[in-house]
Amino acid sequence: METADVIVIGSGQGGIPLAADFANEGRKVVLFERDALGGSCINYGCTPSKAFLAAAHTAGRANQGKKLGIHTEVEVDFPAVMERVREIRSSFNQGIRQRLESAGVKVICAEASFVGERTVKGGDVTLQAPLVIINTGTSSLIPDIPGLAGTPYLTNRNFFDLNTLPARLLVIGGGYIGLELGQGLARLGSQTHLIVRGDRVLGQEEADVSEVLAEALKQDGIGLHFGVNVNHVAHENNVFKLTLSSGEQLQGEALLVVIGRKPNTGALNAANSGIELDDKGFVKIDDQFHTTCSGVYAIGDAAKQPAFTHVSWEDYRRLKAILCGENRTRSDRVLGYAVYTEPQVGRVGMTLEQAQKQGINACAVTLPMSQIARAIEWGHDLGFYRMVIDSDTDKILGATLVGYETAELVHVFLSLIEAGATWQLLERSVHIHPTYGEALPSLARLLLGDNMPGCPNM
Ligand SMILES: Cc1cc2nc3c(=O)[nH]c(=O)nc-3n(C[C@H](O)[C@H](O)[C@H](O)COP(=O)(O)OP(=O)(O)OC[C@H]3O[C@@H](n4cnc5c(N)ncnc54)[C@H](O)[C@@H]3O)c2cc1C
Numbered sequence: 001m002e003t004a005d006v007i008v009i010g011s012g013q014g015g016i017p018l019a020a021d022f023a024n025e026g027r028k029v030v031l032f033e034r035d036a037l038g039g040s041c042i043n044y045g046c047t048p049s050k051a052f053l054a055a056a057h058t059a060g061r062a063n064q065g066k067k068l069g070i071h072t073e074v075e076v077d078f079p080a081v082m083e084r085v086r087e088i089r090s091s092f093n094q095g096i097r098q099r100l101e102s103a104g105v106k107v108i109c110a111e112a113s114f115v116g117e118r119t120v121k122g123g124d125v126t127l128q129a130p131l132v133i134i135n136t137g138t139s140s141l142i143p144d145i146p147g148l149a150g151t152p153y154l155t156n157r158n159f160f161d162l163n164t165l166p167a168r169l170l171v172i173g174g175g176y177i178g179l180e181l182g183q184g185l186a187r188l189g190s191q192t193h194l195i196v197r198g199d200r201v202l203g204q205e206e207a208d209v210s211e212v213l214a215e216a217l218k219q220d221g222i223g224l225h226f227g228v229n230v231n232h233v234a235h236e237n238n239v240f241k242l243t244l245s246s247g248e249q250l251q252g253e254a255l256l257v258v259i260g261r262k263p264n265t266g267a268l269n270a271a272n273s274g275i276e277l278d279d280k281g282f283v284k285i286d287d288q289f290h291t292t293c294s295g296v297y298a299i300g301d302a303a304k305q306p307a308f309t310h311v312s313w314e315d316y317r318r319l320k321a322i323l324c325g326e327n328r329t330r331s332d333r334v335l336g337y338a339v340y341t342e343p344q345v346g347r348v349g350m351t352l353e354q355a356q357k358q359g360i361n362a363c364a365v366t367l368p369m370s371q372i373a374r375a376i377e378w379g380h381d382l383g384f385y386r387m388v389i390d391s392d393t394d395k396i397l398g399a400t401l402v403g404y405e406t407a408e409l410v411h412v413f414l415s416l417i418e419a420g421a422t423w424q425l426l427e428r429s430v431h432i433h434p435t436y437g438e439a440l441p442s443l444a445r446l447l448l449g450d451n452m453p454g455c456p457n458m
C-alpha cells in the first residue's frame with residue numbers, strides 16, 4: 001500500500017493551509033477533495049454570498065437615498081450581478097489550486113473514506129499515513145416536507161447559479177443564510193417571504209437584535225411569517241405553492257431552503273479507523289482536535305466548531321502549533337462573527353445572558369443609534385451598540401453591535417477582549433469625531449452614569 005506523511009480529507013478553510021504548510025516543509029502530503037477546491041466558503045458560502053450582497057446592498061442603499069433627499073431609479077442587471085459573483089468565485093478557486101500545486105500537495109479529486117486505521121481510499125488510490133486531518137465541512141439540512149423532494153428548490157449550493165431574478169421568492173429558515181440571501185434578493189427586486197418556525201429571526205441572538213432585523217426586513221418589503229411550519233410544497237407550472245401550518249398559502253417562482261447544516265461525515269466510514277461521531281454525525285474531538293483515533297485530527301465545521309471560516313482557519317493555526325509541540329487548545333479563543341444583513345450584526349465574546357449563566361457578576365450598557373451623531377447624519381436609524389462587562393474586574397466580556405458596517409467596528413472589541421482590557425481603557429480613548437467608532441467610548445461612559453454620552457455638539 002502507498003504511504004504518505006500527511007493525508008488531508010477535504011479542502012476546507014483549515015485543510016488547505018495545513019496541507020500547503022506541510023508540503024512546503026518537504027513532507028509528502030495528499031489531499032482528497034470530492035468537489036470544488038476551496039470548500040463551502042469559496043464555492044457556495046462566504047465568497048459568492050458576500051459578492052452577491054455587495055450588489056444587493058448597493059441597490060438597497062440607492063433605494064434608501066430618498067431618506068436623504070436623493071431619488072434614484074435602480075435598474076438591476078441580474079445576469080451581470082451573478083456573472084460577477086461567479087467570476088470572483090472562480091478566481092479564488094484558481095488561487096487555491098495554484099497554492100496547493102506550488103506547495104507540492106498531491107490533490108486527488110475523489111471522495112475519501114477510511115478503510116482501516118489511518119488508511120484512506122479515494123478513487124483508485126489507497127493510502128496510509130501517520131497523520132490524517134479531517135476537514136470535510138457541512139452541507140444543507142433538508143427538511144422532510146411532503147412534496148419538497150424532487151422540486152427545483154434552491155439551497156446555498158445552487159443559489160449562485162441563478163441567472164433570472166425570481167419575481168417572488170419564498171425562504172424557509174430565519175437564520176444567517178435566510179436573512180442574508182433573502183434580504184439580498186429582496187433588495188434586487190424579488191417579492192420575498194420569510195417563513196420562520198420560531199417566533200423571531202436569528203433566534204440564537206438577543207431578542208432586541210431580532211427585533212431590529214425584523215424591522216429592517218419589513219422596510220425592505222419582506223413578508224415575515226413567524227411560528228409556522230411548511231406543511232406541504234407543490235411545484236406546478238414553474239410556481240412553488242407552499243401550505244403553511246397556519247393554513248396560509250404562499251406562492252413563488254423560487255424557494256430557498258436554509259434551515260441549518262449537517263456534517264459531511266456520512267461517506268467517511270469513520271468507524272473503520274476507530275473515529276467516533278456524535279449523535280448528529282459530527283466528529284468527536286478533544287480540546288486539541290484529536291479524534292478517538294490516534295494520529296487523526298478534525299477541524300472546522302465537521303468537528304462541530306462554530307461554523308465560520310475564520311474559526312476553521314484558526315483551527316489550522318492551533319492544530320499546527322499543537323503538532324509542533326506547543327501546548328495550545330481550541331477553546332481559549334475570543335469568538336467573533338457577523339451577519340451581513342443591513343443593518344449588520346457584529347458579535348464578539350459573551351452576551352449578558354451567557355456571562356450570567358457562567359456565574360459572572362456581569363452587566364451591560366446599550367447605546368441606541370438615535371444617540372450617535374454619525375448615524376443621525378447618515379440616516380442609519382436602526383440598531384444599537386452594546387457592551388458587556390464583568391462588574392468585579394471591569395474587564396470587557398463581549399459586544400453586540402447592530403448597525404451600519406458593524407462587522408468592521410466590532411474588531412475594536414475583539415482586540416480589547418483579547419488584550420484583557422477594562423472598560424475604563426475604552427472610556428479614556430479619544431475617538432475621532434464624527435465616526436461610528438466615536439460611539440464606543442460613549443458606550444463605556446454610560447458606565448460612569450453619564451446620561452448624555454454623545455458627541456460634543458449633540
Ligand atoms: C451561504 C453561506 C455563507 C457563509 N458566509 C460566511 C461568512 O460570511 N463568514 C464566515 O466566517 N463563514 C461563513 N459561512 C460558513 C463557512 O463557509 C464555513 O464555516 C467554512 O467554510 C468552514 O468550513 P470547513 O473548513 O469546515 O469546511 P468546508 O469549507 O465546508 O470544506 C469541506 C470540504 O470537504 C469536502 N469533502 C467533504 N467530504 C469529503 C470526503 N469524504 N472526501 C473528500 N472531500 C470531502 C467538501 O467537498 C468541501 O470542499 C457561510 C456558509 C454558507 C453556507
Ligand SMILES: NC(=O)c1ccc[n+]([C@@H]2O[C@H](COP(=O)([O-])OP(=O)(O)OC[C@H]3O[C@@H](n4cnc5c(N)ncnc54)[C@H](O)[C@@H]3O)[C@@H](O)[C@H]2O)c1
Pocket residue numbers: 143172173174175176177178180196197198201202203229258259260261306307308337338339340
Ligand atoms: N455571516 C456569516 O458568517 C454566515 C453566513 C451564512 C452562514 N453562516 C454559517 O452557516 C450556518 C448555517 O446557516 P443557516 O442559515 O442554514 O442556519 P441557521 O442555524 O443560522 O438558521 C436556521 C434557521 O432555520 C430554522 N429551522 C430549523 N429547522 C427548521 C425546520 N425543520 N423547518 C423550518 N425552519 C427550521 C431555524 O429556526 C433557523 O431560523 C450558520 O450557523 C453559520 O455558522 C455564517
